[in-house]
Amino acid sequence: MSILQNFSAKSQPVINPLNKFFKKLQLKRCITRAGFKKKRGPSANDMIVGAISSGFIAENLHAAATSSASKILPVCESSMYRFMEGTNGNWEQLSLNIAHEAYKKIDSLNSSREKSRYCFVFDDSILEYPKAKKMELCTWTFDHNEGCSVRGYSCLQMGWTDGESYLPLGSKLLASDEESESFQKKHTQKACPDAICKTGLDKRTHASQIRTEAEERTKPELVVSWIKRAIKNGFKASYVLFDSWFNYESLLKNITPLGLHVIGMLKQDHRKYYLLNNRGKASEYRTLQSIAEKMKVNSSKRKTTKINNAILFSVKVVAATANEKVSEGIKLKLVFVSNRNNPDDFVVIASTDLTLSDEQIVKYYSRRWKIEVNFENQKQYLGLGSESISVKFDNLAAFANLSCIRASFLEFKRRIESDVRAIGALGKCVQEQIREMPIAQSLLILIASIRALPEVLARKKIITDEQIKAVRKEISSLIRNWFSGLTCYVVEFINRWKTEFKDLIPVKTI
Numbered sequence: 001m002s003i004l005q006n007f008s009a010k011s012q013p014v015i016n017p018l019n020k021f022f023k024k025l026q027l028k029r030c031i032t033r034a035g036f037k038k039k040r041g042p043s044a045n046d047m048i049v050g051a052i053s054s055g056f057i058a059e060n061l062h063a064a065a066t067s068s069a070s071k072i073l074p075v076c077e078s079s080m081y082r083f084m085e086g087t088n089g090n091w092e093q094l095s096l097n098i099a100h101e102a103y104k105k106i107d108s109l110n111s112s113r114e115k116s117r118y119c120f121v122f123d124d125s126i127l128e129y130p131k132a133k134k135m136e137l138c139t140w141t142f143d144h145n146e147g148c149s150v151r152g153y154s155c156l157q158m159g160w161t162d163g164e165s166y167l168p169l170g171s172k173l174l175a176s177d178e179e180s181e182s183f184q185k186k187h188t189q190k191a192c193p194d195a196i197c198k199t200g201l202d203k204r205t206h207a208s209q210i211r212t213e214a215e216e217r218t219k220p221e222l223v224v225s226w227i228k229r230a231i232k233n234g235f236k237a238s239y240v241l242f243d244s245w246f247n248y249e250s251l252l253k254n255i256t257p258l259g260l261h262v263i264g265m266l267k268q269d270h271r272k273y274y275l276l277n278n279r280g281k282a283s284e285y286r287t288l289q290s291i292a293e294k295m296k297v298n299s300s301k302r303k304t305t306k307i308n309n310a311i312l313f314s315v316k317v318v319a320a321t322a323n324e325k326v327s328e329g330i331k332l333k334l335v336f337v338s339n340r341n342n343p344d345d346f347v348v349i350a351s352t353d354l355t356l357s358d359e360q361i362v363k364y365y366s367r368r369w370k371i372e373v374n375f376e377n378q379k380q381y382l383g384l385g386s387e388s389i390s391v392k393f394d395n396l397a398a399f400a401n402l403s404c405i406r407a408s409f410l411e412f413k414r415r416i417e418s419d420v421r422a423i424g425a426l427g428k429c430v431q432e433q434i435r436e437m438p439i440a441q442s443l444l445i446l447i448a449s450i451r452a453l454p455e456v457l458a459r460k461k462i463i464t465d466e467q468i469k470a471v472r473k474e475i476s477s478l479i480r481n482w483f484s485g486l487t488c489y490v491v492e493f494i495n496r497w498k499t500e501f502k503d504l505i506p507v508k509t510i
Helices: 021-026 026-033 044-057 061-065 077-084 091-107 179-186 206-214 220-232 250-258 288-304 358-366 369-381 391-419 425-451 453-461 463-482 488-495
Strands: 119-128 139-143 148-161 167-174 240-244 259-265 273-278 284-286 311-319 330-338 346-351
Touching: 021 026, 026 044, 026 091, 044 061, 044 077, 044 391, 061 077, 061 425, 077 311, 077 391, 091 167, 091 206, 091 391, 119 139, 119 167, 119 220, 148 220, 148 311, 148 369, 167 206, 167 220, 167 391, 179 206, 206 391, 220 250, 220 311, 220 358, 240 358, 250 259, 250 330, 273 288, 273 330, 288 311, 288 330, 311 358, 330 358, 346 358, 369 391, 425 453, 425 463, 453 463
Parallel strands: 119 240, 240 259
Antiparallel strands: 119 148, 139 148, 148 167, 259 346, 273 284, 273 311, 311 330, 330 346
């Protein structure tokens, strides 16, 4: 359903209801810093505002151009598509700039304790184009969910989260190496043999860089360079979250020197780890399955009580290959968690931060699920993988980052409008009031219970009906003496609630 109003042909010039959020996130400044320029016609700012808004008008740019709210677009549909496939601006940098503006606003709302728990998140998803014939760099890509190769791209995304909000920092479309021997054994021909590749591009341009990243650079290399770029642009985080497809020793060793810890799931494969004894020295070289069997036997002997039934146990290990020395490996804390779908099975979450408790490691790793939800939302509502079917790689990469920009705007809008701390001083007063109300209500319940004590004793025949008045008088005297002995601060606090307390405490000062 469209979130913008329908406009008739006789209406006044259209006012975009998202303009106030564009100003809050300094969209024009972000566009300039990303290198967007336009010599003729509407400005680059108007074109990008129209492209972002089109996702909220209809399902895609074509549907938006033919809708009743098409006046929000500054030019016709074909001109919008030509602008999207232009090579002047850097869409990845624009997505990063907008996310950083939203990050600064969200960061100002969080406490110092929350700031120490920021996380970067990485994951990839398959963008499938089954009818593609001439798409540039479209290759056979293995889809782990389907268990087979499909025509399309692997869309790598990086995100930032504080546990409540999630901001996508951009998208990279990656292609498979169709010239490798392993690929040629599985496939007799390329996914798009008729695809026309751009040649003669200046290597300093963004168009050349995204093609180099798609064809030549590996995902671990992109992850490390992306983290450095995000930190350089002003993002702060303490942890990096992965799933099992990224969590390898070589990548961990490249990330930890950047001052970040890594938390991720491990594959239960042939890889072995050095178990550490009580002195912190490597003692045994085992697989995850072997470690689990040994720890289950030890835990049954100790008969220790579990704080969390889902967490089975945890161990400290050194991750090192057979060709490496133990001193060259990296220390990890492994948390074995019961598989919800199969109680006899388990999953293993590894953390390079050995000081975290088992519960904290599982809690931080659960934040990784936000990127999965983000992928689903972008594909279903924001046009990721479906808004453009252009054969040009620049156009596809631009629309992939455009969906990230829309997601950042929506998350910023949701957080600013729902977080009471965004109201400023009023928010602090509300927080203080919320803290005080449970105390006052609890005090009311306690005094009411004490006042009702004579009737309770009479019903249980502990005292007679004639003694009720005497007991009630004694209780009132005790409450009066208790109130007169309180500190001035507590008396002032209770006086705020005098309308509730006046019937319970027979004291003249209330």
